[in-house]
Amino acid sequence: MFAIGMDVGGTNLAAGLVNDKGEILQKLEKPTIAFRAPEVVMDDMADMVRSLAEAAGGLSEVSSAGFGLPGVVDMKRGVLVFADNLGWQHIDIVTQMHERLGLPVFAGNDANVAALAETKAGAGAGVNNSVMLTLGTGLGGGIIIEGKIYTGAHYVGGEIGHQIIEVNGRLCNCGVRGCFERYASATALIMAGRHALAENPNGAIGRAAGGSAEAVTARMVVDLAKSGDRQASAIWEEYLHYLCSGMVSLVNLFDPEVFIIGGGVSSAGDFLLTPLRERLPKMVSFRDAPQARIELATLGNDAGIIGAAMLGLYT
Numbered sequence: 001m002f003a004i005g006m007d008v009g010g011t012n013l014a015a016g017l018v019n020d021k022g023e024i025l026q027k028l029e030k031p032t033i034a035f036r037a038p039e040v041v042m043d044d045m046a047d048m049v050r051s052l053a054e055a056a057g058g059l060s061e062v063s064s065a066g067f068g069l070p071g072v073v074d075m076k077r078g079v080l081v082f083a084d085n086l087g088w089q090h091i092d093i094v095t096q097m098h099e100r101l102g103l104p105v106f107a108g109n110d111a112n113v114a115a116l117a118e119t120k121a122g123a124g125a126g127v128n129n130s131v132m133l134t135l136g137t138g139l140g141g142g143i144i145i146e147g148k149i150y151t152g153a154h155y156v157g158g159e160i161g162h163q164i165i166e167v168n169g170r171l172c173n174c175g176v177r178g179c180f181e182r183y184a185s186a187t188a189l190i191m192a193g194r195h196a197l198a199e200n201p202n203g204a205i206g207r208a209a210g211g212s213a214e215a216v217t218a219r220m221v222v223d224l225a226k227s228g229d230r231q232a233s234a235i236w237e238e239y240l241h242y243l244c245s246g247m248v249s250l251v252n253l254f255d256p257e258v259f260i261i262g263g264g265v266s267s268a269g270d271f272l273l274t275p276l277r278e279r280l281p282k283m284v285s286f287r288d289a290p291q292a293r294i295e296l297a298t299l300g301n302d303a304g305i306i307g308a309a310m311l312g313l314y315t
Helices: 038-056 093-101 110-121 186-199 204-208 218-226 230-254 264-268 270-283 300-310
Strands: 002-008 012-018 024-031 062-069 072-074 079-083 088-091 105-109 130-135 139-145 258-262 293-296
Touching (some): 002 038, 002 110, 012 038, 024 300, 038 062, 038 093, 072 105, 079 093, 110 130, 130 230, 130 264, 186 230, 186 264, 204 218, 218 230, 218 264, 230 270, 270 293
Antiparallel strands (some): 002 012, 012 024
């Protein structure tokens, strides 16, 4: 049997036919056009599932359809509570998609299903307890406990980027000060790079950006730190300090077998992994206990599709 998973984004719908090894056999993409009524978008989603099912021999060969959604999902009731990127609120997506397809249907938050995919078929394959960190514009991720997605009592657990790591610190977009993502996201590197440019317009960051703060990127800061530039290296050291600080709290709370690192900053590769692997064991409270591995995510943009397809097995 096969399962179909769909990553539902504000820009694109990406769906795939997935086998029991977590491999995508066929994939479809289509613009979401999110300003349309939810029912119209769901009609498109159902059409995509049917098209993929044809490649498997029909809907009778598909065990379930899963949907990863960019918002808060009540997984028990199958309701999308809200998704700002879609403009949807209180949509009973499981019931509505089941009515369209006649299949068992499952839904979960997109970051959580990506974490499930990486744990079952990616960098964490073979473990039951993991934490995924996605170091991008924000800091997202997901927590897998005993092989299943952890969401908490009200389906807002696992908001890793909004743990407080600096009391009265930088103001976050969520309205709270000191959130992890304000210090350990790609955006944090960009903001630090812009500050460095303002302090020293003739420095390496200023020259690389052509004197424009808007031209500063996280990759630029990382590449200059790799080259040994003093300003960029100081930014990178501070970044690593805050990233490790947040990860220590996650070790103390969840004791994962593996941390899986994804998102744009993960492209730094060993320049990121090596110091994390060296520093984190020295910062945890229980140093005699086995330490969590730290690995780079391996599934890329396919993680959302694969994880959504797996919801029928691990919900």
